[in-house]
Amino acid sequence: MSDEEITxxxxxxxxxxxxxxxSTMGEGVWIQGEIEGFNNRTKHTYFNVxxxxxxxxxxxxxxxxxxxxxxxxxxxxxxxxxxxxxxKVRLFGTGDLYAERGSFSFKVxxxxxxxxxxxxxxxxxxxxxxxxxAGLYEANKRVKLPVVPLRIALLTSIGSAAHAxxxxxxxxxxxxxxxxxxxxxxxxEDAAPTVVAAMKQAAKRDDIDLIMLVRGGGSKTDxxxxxxxxxxxxxxxxxxxxxxxxxxxxDFSIADEVAHRAFKTPTACAAGVAEVVNAxxxxxxxxxxxxxxxxxxxxxxxxxxxxxxxxxxxxxPMDVLNLAAQSLKGASDRLRLLDPVNTMARGxxxxxxxxxxxxxxxxxxxxxxxxxxxxxxxTISSTVNS
Amino acid sequence: xxTKKAAKAVDETTGYAEAIGELESILDELESNDVDVDVxxxxxxxxxxxxxxxxxxxxxxxxxxxxxxxxxxxD
Numbered sequence: 298m299s300d301e302e303i304t305x306x307x308x309x310x311x312x313x314x315x316x317x318x319x320s321t322m323g324e325g326v327w328i329q330g331e332i333e334g335f336n337n338r339t340k341h342t343y344f345n346v347x348x349x350x351x352x353x354x355x356x357x358x359x360x361x362x363x364x365x366x367x368x369x370x371x372x373x374x375x376x377x378x379x380x381x382x383x384x385k386v387r388l389f390g391t392g393d394l395y396a397e398r399g400s401f402s403f404k405v406x407x408x409x410x411x412x413x414x415x416x417x418x419x420x421x422x423x424x425x426x427x428x429x430x431a432g433l434y435e436a437n438k439r440v441k442l443p444v445v446p447l448r449i450a451l452l453t454s455i456g457s458a459a460h461a462x463x464x465x466x467x468x469x470x471x472x473x474x475x476x477x478x479x480x481x482x483x484x485x486e487d488a489a490p491t492v493v494a495a496m497k498q499a500a501k502r503d504d505i506d507l508i509m510l511v512r513g514g515g516s517k518t519d520x521x522x523x524x525x526x527x528x529x530x531x532x533x534x535x536x537x538x539x540x541x542x543x544x545x546x547x548d549f550s551i552a553d554e555v556a557h558r559a560f561k562t563p564t565a566c567a568a569g570v571a572e573v574v575n576a577x578x579x580x581x582x583x584x585x586x587x588x589x590x591x592x593x594x595x596x597x598x599x600x601x602x603x604x605x606x607x608x609x610x611x612x613x614p615m616d617v618l619n620l621a622a623q624s625l626k627g628a629s630d631r632l633r634l635l636d637p638v639n640t641m642a643r644g645x646x647x648x649x650x651x652x653x654x655x656x657x658x659x660x661x662x663x664x665x666x667x668x669x670x671x672x673x674x675x676t677i678s679s680t681v682n683s
Numbered sequence: 684x685x686t687k688k689a690a691k692a693v694d695e696t697t698g699y700a701e702a703i704g705e706l707e708s709i710l711d712e713l714e715s716n717d718v719d720v721d722v723x724x725x726x727x728x729x730x731x732x733x734x735x736x737x738x739x740x741x742x743x744x745x746x747x748x749x750x751x752x753x754x755x756x757x758d
Binding site: 611618621622625628631632635637647 | 699703706707710713714720721723724727730731734737738741744745748751752755
């Protein structure tokens with residue numbers, strides 16, 4: 298040991314380190330990594346930013362003091378982000394050693410929301426690509442929708458507003474739905490496994506027609522579970538149609554993209570299910586009305602036909618008989634003209650010889666022959682003189 | 684010759700069309716120039732019977748039709 302060697306007290310050492318840090322990095326630097334061990338149980342927020350490369354892990358303690366948190370809140374809200382485990386962040390700040398514990402921490406004074414959003418979008422694209430390659434992206438849309446889906450598996454967080462809204466809307470429809478509620482987490486790391494498990498269970502049941510997956514609105518990062526490959530894959534593989542009602546109007550998660558149908562809210566989702574049933578009811582009513590109308594038309598036209606037939610029955614036979622009577626009268630008139638009785642009445646007569654043969658020529662008789670002449674009112678006998 | 688058919692008695696089994704057919708041929712024969720005076724009276728008698736039969740048929744048919752039509756209208 299040399300007396301010239303400088304020995305610093307602990308606080309002096311910490312001051313030196315902190316001064317070096319400050320002099321080399323000035324107002325601060327940007328660092329990027331994934332949040333781990335997120336803790337906002339106190340008014341300050343603490344977590345680690347970690348980096349994993351080739352199996353190696355690097356980690357830095359991060360603190361966001363209350364006043365910075367308040368300052369950054371509008372920025373986060375504007376981009377609809379919340380900080381949570383698993384989220385990739387780019388943070389600006391300064392690092393120093395905390396004298397009391399000798400621990401290093403990075404104090405955040407700014408956050409780059411675009412980095413997080415870009416990362417989320419990138420992840421999302423990657424998952425969508427994977428699903429498309431696996432043939433799962435459109436798979437649930439091809440699942441046949443039952444004509445009357447009345448038995449519903451409702452995957453939601455029991456007790457949530459989404460749960461209440463969905464049940465309320467289903468009840469308000471007046472349709473006799475049978476709802477089987479599966480309690481799942483809709484946020485955080487338990488969300489994907491519980492949703493996937495519930496979906497698998499519901500899909501196996503014979504007494505379920507349709508699965509509803511609903512969750513109320515939240516920040517983009519709150520809804521991250523619905524962008525996970527696990528849930529999207531489960532929907533893609535699900536043998537029953539999945540209707541989603543997730544989050545705010547502007548959110549459209551991967552779960553929504555792969556679902557049979559996606560609605561913007563749980564209420565809209567329930568209304569959508571009711572609409573399927575109502576459409577069926579309406580189509581049957583229309584069909585029934587059509588049947589009734591057709592039957593009535595047929596009856597009416599048969600009745601018209603009958604009335605026409607009756608008219609013809611009333612008229613035609615009499616016409617025929619009158620015609621027949623007319624032609625009979627013609628025949629009878631003709632006959633009267635031909636009756637020899639009438640001819641004889643006009644002065645004509647028929648003369649027969651002794652053998653009763655009608656005389657048609659003078660050469661038929663000879664002198665002294667006895668003849669009989671028939672007149673209209675009797676006969677006379679005569680003898681031929683010449 | 685249609686006159687041969689005249690041998691058949693005129694009764695309710697005689698059809699209207701048959702009777703009219705025979706009547707027409709008798710009339711045609713009577714109207715021809717070579718009508719035999721000897722058969723004239725017979726022909727006229729036969730034709731009268733046929734006319735009577737046809738009149739009866741028409742009258743009966745009218746009655747029956749009126750009855751049926753009245754029945755339809757009553758229903």
